[in-house]
Amino acid sequence: xxxxxxxxxxxxxxxxxxxxxxxxxxxxxxxxxxxxxxxxxxxxxxxxxxxxxxxxxxxxxxxxxxxxxxxxxxxxxxxxxxxxxxxxxxxxxxxxxxxxxxxxxxxxxxxxxxxxxxxxxxxxxxxxxxxxxxxxxxxxxxxxxxxxxxxxxxxxxxxxxxxxxxxxxxxxxxxxxxxxxxxxxxxxxxxxxxxxxx
Amino acid sequence: xxxxxxxxxxxxxxxxxxxxxxxxxxxxxxxxxxxxxxxxxxxxxxxxxxxxxxxxxxxxxxxxxxxxxxxxxxxxxxxxxxxxxxxxxxxxxxxxxxxxxxxxxxxxxxxxxxxxxxxxxxxxxxxxxxxxxxxxxxxxxxxxxxxxxxxxxxxxxxxxxxxxxxxxxxxxxxxxxxxxxxxxxxxxxxxxxxxxxxxxxxxxxxxxxxxxxxxxxxxxxxxxxxxxxxxxxxxxxxxxxxxxxxxxxxxxxxxxxxxxxxxxxxxxxxxxxxxxxxxxxxxxxxxxxxxxxxxxxxxxxxxxxxxxxxxxxxxxxxxxxxxxxxxxxxxxxxxxxxxxx
Numbered sequence: 001x002x003x004x005x006x007x008x009x010x011x012x013x014x015x016x017x018x019x020x021x022x023x024x025x026x027x028x029x030x031x032x033x034x035x036x037x038x039x040x041x042x043x044x045x046x047x048x049x050x051x052x053x054x055x056x057x058x059x060x061x062x063x064x065x066x067x068x069x070x071x072x073x074x075x076x077x078x079x080x081x082x083x084x085x086x087x088x089x090x091x092x093x094x095x096x097x098x099x100x101x102x103x104x105x106x107x108x109x110x111x112x113x114x115x116x117x118x119x120x121x122x123x124x125x126x127x128x129x130x131x132x133x134x135x136x137x138x139x140x141x142x143x144x145x146x147x148x149x150x151x152x153x154x155x156x157x158x159x160x161x162x163x164x165x166x167x168x169x170x171x172x173x174x175x176x177x178x179x180x181x182x183x184x185x186x187x188x189x190x191x192x193x194x195x196x197x198x
Numbered sequence: 199x200x201x202x203x204x205x206x207x208x209x210x211x212x213x214x215x216x217x218x219x220x221x222x223x224x225x226x227x228x229x230x231x232x233x234x235x236x237x238x239x240x241x242x243x244x245x246x247x248x249x250x251x252x253x254x255x256x257x258x259x260x261x262x263x264x265x266x267x268x269x270x271x272x273x274x275x276x277x278x279x280x281x282x283x284x285x286x287x288x289x290x291x292x293x294x295x296x297x298x299x300x301x302x303x304x305x306x307x308x309x310x311x312x313x314x315x316x317x318x319x320x321x322x323x324x325x326x327x328x329x330x331x332x333x334x335x336x337x338x339x340x341x342x343x344x345x346x347x348x349x350x351x352x353x354x355x356x357x358x359x360x361x362x363x364x365x366x367x368x369x370x371x372x373x374x375x376x377x378x379x380x381x382x383x384x385x386x387x388x389x390x391x392x393x394x395x396x397x398x399x400x401x402x403x404x405x406x407x408x409x410x411x412x413x414x415x416x417x418x419x420x421x422x423x424x425x426x427x428x429x430x431x432x433x434x435x436x437x438x439x440x441x442x443x444x445x446x447x448x449x450x451x452x453x454x455x456x457x458x459x460x461x462x463x464x465x466x467x468x469x470x471x472x473x474x475x476x477x478x479x480x481x482x483x484x485x486x487x488x489x490x491x492x493x494x495x496x497x498x499x500x501x502x503x504x505x506x507x508x509x510x511x512x513x514x515x516x517x518x519x520x521x522x523x524x525x526x527x528x529x530x531x532x533x534x535x536x537x538x539x
Binding site for chain 2: 031034037038041045047049050051054056058059061062063066071074075078079082083086087135138139142143160161162163164165166167168169172182185186189193
């Protein structure tokens with residue numbers, strides 16, 4: 001209910017304020033029961049079960065990272081996040097809450113990345129984008145424009161426009177309510193259009 | 199207002215008529231999408247003492263993976279290419295322009311055929327897709343390891359000779375994932391679809407619901423439900439009548455009980471494919487009934503106890519799958535692990 005009210009206030013206000021609800025609500029993934037089974041199997045050493053979790057969440061993790069760090073670092077950090085999750089599976093009290101737990105690890109890892117120098121081997125700058133230099137520049141400008149938006153919008157837009165997830169998929173895999181995702185997409189896209197036209 | 203609705207509809211669902219500005223952004227930004235794979239996982243162990251030993255090895259393995267990934271990405275980026283389009287009949291159109299000679303379909307572009315036209319697309323070096331009349335198809339991404347199109351409506355016939363999970367077709371209600379195969383895929387005006395596999399395997403997936411479809415089998419999909427239950431094309435007529443009820447009605451629909459009874463009564467051992475999928479779908483009492491019937495057709499191994507199947511225990515389901523005389527579950531589990539939708 002609190003989330004619904006926040007969303008309504010946000011829409012009625014019409015301003016560019018960031019809705020609080022997406023980052024405060026409890027994570028209830030559509031896949032929670034299945035996640036729970038996979039986590040239990042992974043705790044017993046089943047790599048296939050963990051691979052299924054990776055398949056389900058890797059794009060979400062990558063998108064959340066891409067919203068915070070440069071594309072040249074995002075893939076490295078995805079691997080780091082999943083290795084960390086694999087190592088710490090026993091710390092997860094409720095296996096069905098894997099999605100929310102992973103999202104938290106991801107955000108913390110991104111913050112940590114900015115706080116201190118990383119010991120990662122960095123990939124070269126030429127992440128595979130279009131061969132055409134003008135397209136490459138345009139792609140980077142579009143990504144930078146998204147990354148300049150408020151956090152709630154940039155996360156949702158990266159997941160939608162870069163990772164190719166639909167609104168319902170974003171909601172089910174991040175724990176945001178569909179209403180929050182819809183609002184974030186709508187408002188974020190409006191802001192992005194304005195930014196790109198400047 | 200209707201423009202806004204169209205824009206927001208596509209922005210929300212990623213299906214239907216695309217907003218040109220959003221489609222262009224998608225095509226541009228697709229290059230930044232996730233493309234990695236799960237790094238090698240160390241043996242799981244509890245306690246910090248073990249990690250002091252494992253961690254250096256893990257770090258070394260991760261670094262090695264990064265170097266390999268960088269080399270792969272550098273090589274892969276050189277191979278991405280638009281798809282060559284050839285006219286088979288009439289005048290298909292790419293990005294609204296008639297195809298009257300050799301043409302290319304680039305990421306973000308749409309290929310359409312009218313009632314008289316057909317086209318053939320060379321999917322990079324990995325296969326070909328024939329686009330039948332009255333179809334609308336978009337190329338979403340084409341890069342090594344991931345060739346993805348969206349079929350908004352119409353029919354395609356695909357022949358893919360690439361390694362499994364390289365070729366994806368998004369439809370409004372499910373994604374078809376190639377596991378090394380040939381198939382036809384129809385999408386109607388409502389967004390529903392039907393896949394018919396003629397060689398190899400296809401996986402049909404939407405939002406965590408999966409169907410595995412071998413050669414000789416068909417599977418329907420509907421918006422709001424995702425993929426239905428596969429059946430062999432030569433299955434008894436009761437299957438064709440019952441599966442739409444079981445797959446695409448609410449759990450409380452009064453027609454379900456009779457539909458299930460008819461299907462189970464007509465089932466042959468070969469129809470274990472269908473019954474196995476039903477073991478993890480529908481209401482608990484329906485799954486129990488399916489368990490009993492499948493047990494008479496294909497006796498369950500010890501691991502597939504009634505309790506384990508009721509819990510949808512994956513190892514139990516896999517063990518029973520392996521008794522069906524189809525390929526081993528481990529085969530598609532291996533291919534499945536690195537899927538991206």
